Amino acid sequence: MEEKIRNWEVLPREFYARPSVEVARDLLGKVIVHGSTAGRIVEVEAYLGLKDGAAHASRGLTPRTKVIFGPPGHAYVYFIYGMYECLDLVAEPEGSPGCVLIRALEPVAGIKLMMRRRGVIRIEETASGPGKLTVAMAITRKQNGADVTIAGRPLTVRRMPDEEPLRVISGPRVGIRKAVDWPLRFYLAGNPHVSRPR
DNA sequence: GGTAGGATGGGCT
């Protein structure tokens, strides 16, 4: 990782201890750092609690969902479709379920390594999907439950010092069968790393 | 440009 990134502010736990929709929107433009790789968040989805039929947490507290009910600012990493892993960041105060699925990143550091892990030659194919970005950044279920608010840990989320205003588009979440009309997906307008433009 | 179908295994009823 480039040395400058190591000096960027790590988002504190208070950032995550808010309603999931607010946390989702505000995570856009922030940077996920894992090992020597880093990527700017360009697409997210909020998942709520018991009322949100599409959310894993809607089934209640189980071995898998206990991280979502735990303290905010931790990673929730789950296995899906027998093949892929997806990264969420836990929101809401402890005891209140809610999380944000990271759906796409714009590679920022360790770009060649990320592309090599993915086996792609175009940067836009590197992390433009929730299953793609975990491969590119080597994030696995080993990181499930990891605290992302502590500088010095391998997995952190940081604020760029020169963050600019963002044009955000919201719409329905992708790949779900329940609560399909809730506009809980947020992404950066015109960004080529978004998984599904429009 | 587009999409239909298959890969593949864990979680939960």
Next chain:
DNA sequence: GCCCATCCTACCC
């Protein structure tokens, strides 16, 4: 046994 917060390939305009 069924469902899945996905991705890639083959195939078809």
